[in-house]
Amino acid sequence: MERLVIVEDHELLATTLALALRQQGLQVSTVAGPTIDAVVDFVRQLAPVLVLLDLDLGPPLGSGLDLIEPLTVAGGRVVMMTGVADQARLGACIEAGAVGIVSKTAGFPDLIDAIGQAVAGVELLTEHQRQLLSRELQIGRQANQATRNRMTPFTALSPREQAVLVAMVSGESAETIARLSYVSLATVRTQIRSILSKLSVKTQLAAVALARQAGWPEPTADRSLPDIHQTF
Numbered sequence: 001m002e003r004l005v006i007v008e009d010h011e012l013l014a015t016t017l018a019l020a021l022r023q024q025g026l027q028v029s030t031v032a033g034p035t036i037d038a039v040v041d042f043v044r045q046l047a048p049v050l051v052l053l054d055l056d057l058g059p060p061l062g063s064g065l066d067l068i069e070p071l072t073v074a075g076g077r078v079v080m081m082t083g084v085a086d087q088a089r090l091g092a093c094i095e096a097g098a099v100g101i102v103s104k105t106a107g108f109p110d111l112i113d114a115i116g117q118a119v120a121g122v123e124l125l126t127e128h129q130r131q132l133l134s135r136e137l138q139i140g141r142q143a144n145q146a147t148r149n150r151m152t153p154f155t156a157l158s159p160r161e162q163a164v165l166v167a168m169v170s171g172e173s174a175e176t177i178a179r180l181s182y183v184s185l186a187t188v189r190t191q192i193r194s195i196l197s198k199l200s201v202k203t204q205l206a207a208v209a210l211a212r213q214a215g216w217p218e219p220t221a222d223r224s225l226p227d228i229h230q231t232f
Contacts, residue, residue, distance in 0.1 A: 003027045003048040009058045044074040055082035068096040079118045091137030100124030150214040156198045
């Protein structure tokens, strides 16, 4: 009897899948942590023909992507089970060693059928599909690198300088920044000169334009004006 291990943090889904697959004549075990090492040891001991791995495992395991390589080294053939449509993330799974992908958004009978094919050794992805996922992964990496390159000049700014630049991007004058931050105008002007020097621009307008063009600060950034009352 072929053995299958399901690594899935959603207990109801794991239990339902296991029951359906057992009805197909498979010997199924489930595991959801508590650590990557524990999961890998579990798989190594059982030596399954296939590991069905959720991509988003939640705490404490996190991303299933981090489990692909150690599970593969442990001897498991890994098939990802996910509702994720991000082609770059799926490409990263294949690059890490996953042999296939099954979609949680498919109908349950189709999901069971795909898993059965994977257990039987059927390739779930064509070479063309693999190439498309690899290309999307590379495109995603290039986009991320371009973003990092755009943001690099701003990492040289101190927290106070970043706060001042945020205020400048918002249209605040040096006088207003000084008043809201409870510091002297001279201090703010000194900080602005430092910003211009670090960004290699000559004017405040150029600094603001550079920040806007780069998309800085990122939406999640937290830059508060009170931070700039200290000297740098």
